[in-house]
Amino acid sequence: MKVVVQAEAFDPYEEVRRYEQTLEKGKxxxxxxxxxxxxxxxxxxxxxxxxxxxxxGMTEKHIEQVCAEAEQRWDVMDSLVVHRYGDMYPSExxxxxxxxxxxxxxxxxxCRFIINYxxxxxxxxxxxxxxxxxxxxxxxxxxxxxxxxNDVVAPARADN
Amino acid sequence: MNIKVRFFASMRDRMGRDEEVxxxxxxxxxxxxxxxxxxxxxxxxxxLIAVNMEYTDASAAxxxxxxxAFFPPVTGG
Numbered sequence: 001m002k003v004v005v006q007a008e009a010f011d012p013y014e015e016v017r018r019y020e021q022t023l024e025k026g027k028x029x030x031x032x033x034x035x036x037x038x039x040x041x042x043x044x045x046x047x048x049x050x051x052x053x054x055x056x057g058m059t060e061k062h063i064e065q066v067c068a069e070a071e072q073r074w075d076v077m078d079s080l081v082v083h084r085y086g087d088m089y090p091s092e093x094x095x096x097x098x099x100x101x102x103x104x105x106x107x108x109x110x111c112r113f114i115i116n117y118x119x120x121x122x123x124x125x126x127x128x129x130x131x132x133x134x135x136x137x138x139x140x141x142x143x144x145x146x147x148x149x150n151d152v153v154a155p156a157r158a159d160n
Numbered sequence: 161m162n163i164k165v166r167f168f169a170s171m172r173d174r175m176g177r178d179e180e181v182x183x184x185x186x187x188x189x190x191x192x193x194x195x196x197x198x199x200x201x202x203x204x205x206x207x208l209i210a211v212n213m214e215y216t217d218a219s220a221a222x223x224x225x226x227x228x229a230f231f232p233p234v235t236g237g
Contacts, residue, residue, distance in 0.1 A: 036237050052236070053169050055229060058213035059236075083236065095237050115237055123210070123229075124236025125169035137170045138235045155215035157233075158207040 001071065001079050003063045005054065007086035012096040019080045019098065028077050028100040032107040034115045040090035042138065047090065047128045051135075054085040055123035066117040070099070074106040079114065085124065116144050120154045161186055161224035165197055168231035171207070175230075184222070191218040193228055206233050 002019065012035045020031065040047055067079045082096040097114045101107035119141050126138040166179040175197070182196050190211070194203050209216055210229045222228065 054236070055166075055168055055210075055213070055231070058210060058229070061213050119234070119237035121215070121234065122236045123168065123208075123231060123234050125232065126235045127169070137173075137232070140233050141235050141237065155208050156217050158203045158205055158209065158218055 001064065001067045002081070003060055003067060004082045005056075005059050005063070006082070006084060009084070009088070009092055010082055010096070012082065012093050012098075015080065015082055015096055016098050019078075020100070023078055023100060027102070029102045030104045030107050031098055031100045032104070032111040033099075034095075034097040034111055035093055036095040036115070038088055038090050038092050038094055042128060046131050048131050049087065049089055049129040051087050051127045051129075052085045052094070053125045053127065058123050059083070059085075062122050063118055066114050066121070069117075070110040070114050073113070074101070074110040075103070076101050076106055076110045079110065081114065081118070083118075083122070083124070112144070119144075161188070161222070163188070163193055163222055164225075164227045165193060166227065166229040168229065170232045171204075171230050174204075188222055189218065190216065190220045190222065190228060193222065194218065194230070203230075204232070207231070208233065 016033055038050055063081050077100045080098040084094055097111050099107045099111040127135055129135050162181050162183055164181050167175045172178055184193055190209055208231050211220055211226055
């Protein structure tokens with residue numbers, strides 16, 4: 001398992017290729033990847049730039065926890081997560097989740113679990129810049145409508 | 161006992177600062193510290209709370225040296 005939180009832009013496909021070279025040859029039957037990229041629109045408005053704030057230390061800790069949980073729940077060989085923070089622009093990759101497994105079902109399920117859990121719990125916050133230069137915090141993420149809700153427990157809010 | 165309090169994202173804007181250290185009496189909870197740092201403002205309903213980088217709630221008891229963070233719902237990924 002490898003988790004990287006970095007400000008620098010990255011090429012997710014190069015990250016997958018490089019990490020796969022460190023894995024034992026011939027043991028995995030597939031890799032499922034999710035690459036999250038920045039849109040140039042959100043909530044009906046154009047977006048020209050975004051800044052991602054995070055809680056250093058807590059982000060890595062929680063992403064590592066979710067990868068460890070995925071590796072326990074499914075027959076997964078290895079996983080890699082790269083997530084950016086700081087300033088970024090439309091079409092740039094924000095996050096990579098890659099999961100290697102002997103069989104595809106486990107890799108698909110584990111990859112989906114990791115990205116959904118990350119979006120619920122990893123302490124990152126998006127702040128968008130509109131074409132007029134207005135900066136606004138994104139107040140909530142959209143949920144994966146197919147997420148198994150019982151699999152991804154949102155942290156308790158102050159009002160519950 | 162001393163508690164390091166941190167604010168992130170829109171909570172940092174709302175509170176006008178990144179962090180501070182507050183001295184509270186033994187047995188203080190997260191809610192007690194919020195009352196100290198917030199100048200009487202109610203905690204926004206969607207606030208998330210972490211102590212030493214683990215999620216918890218406002219009733220959690222604190223101990224000397226804890227790092228307590230308040231922040232809005234997370235929007236990574």
